[in-house]
Each structure stands twice: as C-alpha cells, then as structure tokens.
Amino acid sequence: MRRGEILALRWRNVDLVKGAIYVEESLVRSKSMGLHVKELKTDHSLREIFIPESVINSLKKHKSFQYQMKSNIKNFKDLDLVVCAMNGNYIEPRNLIRKFKQLIKKANLPVIPFHNLRHTHATILMRMGENPKIVAERMGHSRVETTLGFYSHSNEEMQKNTADRFDEKFGLN
Numbered sequence: 001m002r003r004g005e006i007l008a009l010r011w012r013n014v015d016l017v018k019g020a021i022y023v024e025e026s027l028v029r030s031k032s033m034g035l036h037v038k039e040l041k042t043d044h045s046l047r048e049i050f051i052p053e054s055v056i057n058s059l060k061k062h063k064s065f066q067y068q069m070k071s072n073i074k075n076f077k078d079l080d081l082v083v084c085a086m087n088g089n090y091i092e093p094r095n096l097i098r099k100f101k102q103l104i105k106k107a108n109l110p111v112i113p114f115h116n117l118r119h120t121h122a123t124i125l126m127r128m129g130e131n132p133k134i135v136a137e138r139m140g141h142s143r144v145e146t147t148l149g150f151y152s153h154s155n156e157e158m159q160k161n162t163a164d165r166f167d168e169k170f171g172l173n
Contacts, residue, residue, distance in 0.1 A: 001049070002140075004028055007091055008037045010080040011063065019056050022050045023140065027090055035090060044142040081085060119150070126151045129158060 001009070004026035011020040024046055025037045037132040049058075062082070070076045070088065077088040085091050099134050100114050118139070125135045 002026065002118065003093055004097060006083055007081075007093060007096060009082045012080055012086075013165060014059060016056050016060060016063075019053070020053050021051060023047050023049060028094065035092065037090075040140075043141060044137075045140045047137060047140050053157065080119055097122055122147065122151055123153075127157060128162075 001021075001023060005023050007027040007146070008025040009021065010025075013024055014020075015022070019047055023030060023040065027035065027037055029035050059082070065085075069086070070078060073087060075087065079088060079090070081088070081090065083096075085095075097114050101111065104111055121137055122135055125138070126132065132144050132147055135151070136144045139147060141147045
C-alpha cells in the first residue's frame with residue numbers, strides 16, 4: 001500500500017476473518033484543504049488485498065492494543081483508523097516517515113525510503129514467480145505493463161530462470 005492509503009485505512013475496511021484489506025481512501029495534504037482524506041478514483045486503485053495469517057495475527061494484536069489505548073486516553077478521537085496518533089487522530093505523513101527512520105536506525109538497518117517497502121514487496125513477488133497481473137492488482141496499477149516496467153529487473157531474472165529451467169527439462173545442458 002502507498003503511505004497515504006496506510007494512513008487512511010479504517011478498521012471497517014479490514015476483514016480479519018476473510019484476510020483482506022479493502023483500499024478505498026488515501027490521506028493527502030493540499031495547500032487549500034490541509035490534511036484530508038480523499039476517495040480513490042480509479043477502479044485499479046480501489047482494490048482488495050489479501051493478507052497472510054501472520055499479518056492477520058499482527059493486526060488482531062494491534063486492534064486489541066488500540067482498544068486499550070482508547071479506554072485509557074481522555075478525549076480519544078475515534079476515527080476507526082488502523083494507524084493513528086496516540087489521540088486517535090490522523091498521523092501527519094511526515095511524522096510517519098520520521099518514525100520509520102528512527103526505527104530503522106534503532107534496528108541498525110540500512111536507510112531506505114519508506115516507499116521502498118512497497119517496491120520490495122512487489123520485487124519479491126515477481127522473483128517468486130508470481131503472476132504479474134496479480135502483482136499489478138495488489139499494487140493498484142491500472143496496467144500490467146506499468147508493473148513490469150517498474151520491476152523489469154525482476155522480469156530479467158525470471159527470464160534467465162525460465163531459460164535455465166528449459167535447459168534442465170530438455171537435458172540440453
């Protein structure tokens with residue numbers, strides 16, 4: 001998911017039984033309106049993302065933590081957000097990036113832009129041999145060509161693996 005999609009995600013759009021997230025909104029900042037939520041406009045940006053059991057379990061724990069937080073904080077503004085400030089309000093996108101950088105430093109990991117998490121997810125899926133159409137749908141790309149263009153290095157690796165498997169299958173090597 002994109003940063004704004006994460007920051008606008010509401011619990012009503014998370015189905016922990018089915019294991020799906022419904023991406024419908026994005027948190028944006030504009031000069032005229034400041035920080036606000038906007039509905040995603042294209043059919044491709046509006047999407048259902050299936051999540052694995054490990055993420056479902058993490059979200060359940062997070063939801064339980066938030067429930068405790070709500071009852072312990074006076075004037076908690078319940079916007080039904082999955083990711084929110086301690087008072088329940090929207091997190092300023094710059095603050096998310098700042099916190100991400102702090103966590104990377106604390107974990108002694110190489111510094112990467114936040115958006116690279118999205119890029120890494122797609123790259124791993126492509127290297128696993130996942131169907132590019134499925135990857136495009138998860139990413140919210142309107143065309144598979146966009147996904148293949150962004151992740152062509154994965155496509156090149158897949159091409160090499162295909163050639164090697166062909167040789168192995170037909171004993172040409």
